[in-house]
Amino acid sequence: MRNEKGDTLIEETIAMLKEGRRVVLPVKGSSMHPFIIGGKESVELVSPQEPLKVGDVVLAWVNGTRYVVHRIIGIDGDKVKLMGDGNSIDKVEHCQTEEVAGVAEYVVAPNGKRRYLYTKTRQRCSRLWWKVKPVRRWLLALYRRTFLKLNIHI
Protein backbone atom coordinates (compact mmCIF):
# COMPACT_ATOMS: atom_id res chain seq x y z
CA MET A 1 0.00 0.00 0.00
CA ARG A 2 1.41 3.37 -0.95
CA ASN A 3 0.11 6.76 -0.08
CA GLU A 4 1.42 10.28 -0.40
CA LYS A 5 1.57 12.66 2.52
CA GLY A 6 -1.67 14.57 2.71
CA ASP A 7 -3.72 11.38 2.42
CA THR A 8 -6.32 12.21 5.04
CA LEU A 9 -7.18 8.59 5.78
CA ILE A 10 -3.57 7.88 6.73
CA GLU A 11 -3.41 11.11 8.72
CA GLU A 12 -6.58 10.20 10.62
CA THR A 13 -5.16 6.75 11.21
CA ILE A 14 -1.96 8.16 12.66
CA ALA A 15 -3.88 10.65 14.84
CA MET A 16 -6.04 7.83 16.23
CA LEU A 17 -3.03 5.59 16.83
CA LYS A 18 -1.50 8.43 18.84
CA GLU A 19 -4.71 8.58 20.91
CA GLY A 20 -4.00 4.96 21.82
CA ARG A 21 -6.71 3.44 19.66
CA ARG A 22 -6.47 0.41 17.43
CA VAL A 23 -7.18 1.21 13.81
CA VAL A 24 -8.36 -1.18 11.13
CA LEU A 25 -7.03 0.17 7.85
CA PRO A 26 -7.89 -1.34 4.48
CA VAL A 27 -4.74 -1.92 2.43
CA LYS A 28 -4.27 -1.81 -1.30
CA GLY A 29 -2.00 -3.55 -3.73
CA SER A 30 -0.12 -6.81 -3.99
CA SER A 31 3.07 -5.80 -2.18
CA MET A 32 2.29 -7.94 0.88
CA HIS A 33 1.22 -11.12 -0.93
CA PRO A 34 0.87 -13.87 0.16
CA PHE A 35 0.48 -12.71 3.77
CA ILE A 36 -1.96 -9.86 3.19
CA ILE A 37 -4.35 -9.61 0.26
CA GLY A 38 -4.55 -5.91 -0.59
CA GLY A 39 -7.86 -4.62 -1.89
CA LYS A 40 -9.73 -7.19 0.19
CA GLU A 41 -8.13 -7.33 3.57
CA SER A 42 -7.26 -4.77 6.22
CA VAL A 43 -4.61 -4.57 8.89
CA GLU A 44 -5.29 -3.86 12.55
CA LEU A 45 -2.69 -1.37 13.70
CA VAL A 46 -1.50 -0.26 17.11
CA SER A 47 0.91 2.48 18.06
CA PRO A 48 4.43 1.01 18.45
CA GLN A 49 4.77 0.02 22.13
CA GLU A 50 7.83 -2.17 22.30
CA PRO A 51 11.08 -1.76 20.40
CA LEU A 52 10.57 -2.64 16.74
CA LYS A 53 11.72 -6.05 15.58
CA VAL A 54 12.78 -7.55 12.29
CA GLY A 55 9.70 -9.34 10.94
CA ASP A 56 7.22 -6.72 12.21
CA VAL A 57 4.72 -5.47 9.61
CA VAL A 58 4.48 -1.71 10.05
CA LEU A 59 2.86 1.44 8.71
CA ALA A 60 5.79 3.73 7.94
CA TRP A 61 6.74 6.82 5.99
CA VAL A 62 9.56 5.53 3.76
CA ASN A 63 12.21 7.11 1.57
CA GLY A 64 10.73 10.48 2.52
CA THR A 65 8.09 9.97 -0.15
CA ARG A 66 5.21 7.69 0.84
CA TYR A 67 3.45 5.56 3.43
CA VAL A 68 3.62 1.80 3.12
CA VAL A 69 2.48 -1.18 5.15
CA HIS A 70 5.53 -3.43 4.76
CA ARG A 71 7.73 -5.77 6.76
CA ILE A 72 10.86 -4.74 8.63
CA ILE A 73 13.86 -6.59 7.22
CA GLY A 74 16.63 -4.87 9.15
CA ILE A 75 17.22 -2.47 12.03
CA ASP A 76 20.45 -0.62 12.69
CA GLY A 77 20.11 1.84 15.54
CA ASP A 78 17.47 4.36 14.39
CA LYS A 79 17.60 3.18 10.80
CA VAL A 80 14.92 0.77 9.65
CA LYS A 81 14.88 -1.19 6.39
CA LEU A 82 11.58 -2.45 5.01
CA MET A 83 10.36 -4.53 2.13
CA GLY A 84 6.99 -5.80 0.98
CA ASP A 85 6.56 -9.58 1.12
CA GLY A 86 5.09 -9.49 -2.36
CA ASN A 87 7.97 -7.60 -3.88
CA SER A 88 10.09 -10.00 -5.87
CA ILE A 89 13.06 -7.81 -6.59
CA ASP A 90 15.11 -6.11 -3.92
CA LYS A 91 12.89 -3.10 -3.38
CA VAL A 92 14.32 -2.06 -0.04
CA GLU A 93 12.83 1.01 1.62
CA HIS A 94 14.36 3.09 4.37
CA CYS A 95 13.02 5.07 7.28
CA GLN A 96 13.85 6.17 10.83
CA THR A 97 12.27 4.48 13.84
CA GLU A 98 10.19 7.60 14.55
CA GLU A 99 8.72 7.35 11.06
CA VAL A 100 7.06 4.06 12.00
CA ALA A 101 3.53 5.15 12.90
CA GLY A 102 1.97 1.79 13.65
CA VAL A 103 2.55 -1.93 13.98
CA ALA A 104 0.15 -4.32 12.25
CA GLU A 105 -0.90 -7.05 14.67
CA TYR A 106 -3.74 -8.70 12.82
CA VAL A 107 -4.93 -9.10 9.26
CA VAL A 108 -8.69 -8.61 9.05
CA ALA A 109 -10.56 -10.49 6.33
CA PRO A 110 -13.69 -9.01 4.70
CA ASN A 111 -15.88 -11.23 6.89
CA GLY A 112 -14.29 -9.68 9.98
CA LYS A 113 -12.19 -12.72 10.84
CA ARG A 114 -8.82 -11.70 12.29
CA ARG A 115 -5.59 -13.60 12.07
CA TYR A 116 -2.58 -12.78 14.21
CA LEU A 117 0.45 -11.99 12.08
CA TYR A 118 3.02 -13.35 14.49
CA THR A 119 1.96 -16.86 15.41
CA LYS A 120 4.94 -19.22 15.51
CA THR A 121 3.88 -20.79 12.21
CA ARG A 122 3.43 -17.46 10.49
CA GLN A 123 6.77 -16.19 11.79
CA ARG A 124 8.40 -19.36 10.48
CA CYS A 125 6.66 -18.86 7.14
CA SER A 126 7.83 -15.27 6.90
CA ARG A 127 11.44 -16.30 7.65
CA LEU A 128 11.21 -19.01 5.03
CA TRP A 129 9.66 -16.52 2.63
CA TRP A 130 12.70 -14.29 3.18
CA LYS A 131 15.05 -17.19 2.41
CA VAL A 132 13.36 -17.99 -0.90
CA LYS A 133 13.73 -14.37 -2.00
CA PRO A 134 15.69 -15.28 -5.14
CA VAL A 135 12.81 -17.40 -6.43
CA ARG A 136 9.93 -15.37 -4.96
CA ARG A 137 9.11 -14.04 -8.39
CA TRP A 138 8.10 -17.44 -9.66
CA LEU A 139 6.44 -18.48 -6.45
CA LEU A 140 4.40 -15.27 -6.47
CA ALA A 141 3.41 -15.77 -10.09
CA LEU A 142 2.25 -19.27 -9.24
CA TYR A 143 0.49 -18.01 -6.09
CA ARG A 144 -1.36 -15.27 -7.96
CA ARG A 145 -2.53 -17.71 -10.62
CA THR A 146 -3.73 -20.35 -8.22
CA PHE A 147 -4.11 -19.79 -4.49
CA LEU A 148 -4.98 -16.11 -4.68
CA LYS A 149 -7.96 -16.90 -6.90
CA LEU A 150 -9.18 -19.22 -4.20
CA ASN A 151 -8.57 -16.51 -1.59
CA ILE A 152 -5.92 -18.57 0.14
CA HIS A 153 -3.41 -16.70 2.27
CA ILE A 154 -0.68 -17.69 4.69
Next chain:
Amino acid sequence: MKLKKGFVLREVCGEKVIVGEGLETVNFGKLISLNDTAALLWEKAEELGDFTVEQLADALTEVYEVSREQALKDAETLTGRWKEEGLITPPLT
Protein backbone atom coordinates in the same frame (compact mmCIF):
# COMPACT_ATOMS: atom_id res chain seq x y z
CA MET B 1 -35.81 4.60 21.44
CA LYS B 2 -32.33 5.85 22.32
CA LEU B 3 -28.96 6.09 20.66
CA LYS B 4 -26.59 3.61 22.21
CA LYS B 5 -24.00 5.13 24.49
CA GLY B 6 -20.45 5.36 23.20
CA PHE B 7 -21.27 6.24 19.59
CA VAL B 8 -20.43 9.75 18.51
CA LEU B 9 -20.61 11.75 15.34
CA ARG B 10 -17.16 12.70 14.18
CA GLU B 11 -15.71 14.25 11.05
CA VAL B 12 -13.18 11.99 9.37
CA CYS B 13 -11.66 12.88 6.01
CA GLY B 14 -14.30 15.59 5.56
CA GLU B 15 -17.14 13.12 6.03
CA LYS B 16 -19.46 12.79 8.95
CA VAL B 17 -19.18 9.32 10.40
CA ILE B 18 -20.28 7.45 13.48
CA VAL B 19 -17.37 6.27 15.57
CA GLY B 20 -17.58 4.11 18.63
CA GLU B 21 -15.89 6.50 21.01
CA GLY B 22 -15.94 4.04 23.83
CA LEU B 23 -14.55 1.32 21.61
CA GLU B 24 -10.85 0.90 21.32
CA THR B 25 -10.82 -0.02 17.66
CA VAL B 26 -11.73 2.22 14.76
CA ASN B 27 -12.43 0.29 11.59
CA PHE B 28 -11.87 2.41 8.52
CA GLY B 29 -13.20 -0.41 6.39
CA LYS B 30 -16.54 -0.22 8.15
CA LEU B 31 -17.28 3.34 9.10
CA ILE B 32 -20.91 4.37 9.09
CA SER B 33 -21.04 7.60 7.18
CA LEU B 34 -23.93 10.01 7.40
CA ASN B 35 -25.11 12.56 4.86
CA ASP B 36 -26.17 16.02 6.05
CA THR B 37 -29.76 14.99 6.72
CA ALA B 38 -28.77 11.89 8.64
CA ALA B 39 -26.22 13.89 10.63
CA LEU B 40 -28.90 16.44 11.51
CA LEU B 41 -31.18 13.68 12.76
CA TRP B 42 -28.36 12.07 14.71
CA GLU B 43 -27.72 15.37 16.47
CA LYS B 44 -31.43 15.80 17.15
CA ALA B 45 -31.66 12.28 18.55
CA GLU B 46 -28.65 12.97 20.77
CA GLU B 47 -30.27 16.17 22.03
CA LEU B 48 -33.60 14.46 22.75
CA GLY B 49 -32.10 11.44 24.47
CA ASP B 50 -35.25 9.33 24.32
CA PHE B 51 -36.75 9.97 20.91
CA THR B 52 -39.44 8.79 18.53
CA VAL B 53 -39.62 8.63 14.74
CA GLU B 54 -42.28 11.37 14.90
CA GLN B 55 -39.94 13.73 16.71
CA LEU B 56 -37.23 13.18 14.11
CA ALA B 57 -39.76 13.80 11.36
CA ASP B 58 -40.67 17.09 13.09
CA ALA B 59 -37.02 18.10 13.00
CA LEU B 60 -36.90 17.33 9.29
CA THR B 61 -39.94 19.41 8.45
CA GLU B 62 -38.50 22.30 10.47
CA VAL B 63 -35.29 22.40 8.44
CA TYR B 64 -36.28 21.06 5.04
CA GLU B 65 -39.26 21.75 2.84
CA VAL B 66 -40.70 18.28 2.93
CA SER B 67 -44.17 16.98 3.56
CA ARG B 68 -44.87 15.45 6.95
CA GLU B 69 -45.56 12.16 5.21
CA GLN B 70 -42.19 12.16 3.42
CA ALA B 71 -40.39 13.22 6.60
CA LEU B 72 -41.94 10.35 8.53
CA LYS B 73 -40.94 7.92 5.83
CA ASP B 74 -37.34 9.19 5.76
CA ALA B 75 -37.02 9.20 9.55
CA GLU B 76 -38.35 5.66 9.67
CA THR B 77 -35.94 4.42 7.00
CA LEU B 78 -33.00 6.02 8.74
CA THR B 79 -33.81 4.76 12.22
CA GLY B 80 -34.38 1.34 10.64
CA ARG B 81 -30.84 1.45 9.25
CA TRP B 82 -29.43 2.54 12.61
CA LYS B 83 -31.21 -0.36 14.26
CA GLU B 84 -29.62 -2.76 11.76
CA GLU B 85 -26.21 -1.26 12.49
CA GLY B 86 -26.81 -1.74 16.20
CA LEU B 87 -26.69 1.96 17.02
CA ILE B 88 -30.08 2.14 18.70
CA THR B 89 -31.60 0.76 21.86
CA PRO B 90 -35.27 -0.04 21.14
CA PRO B 91 -38.03 1.41 23.36
CA LEU B 92 -39.01 -0.67 26.36
CA THR B 93 -42.37 -1.95 25.16
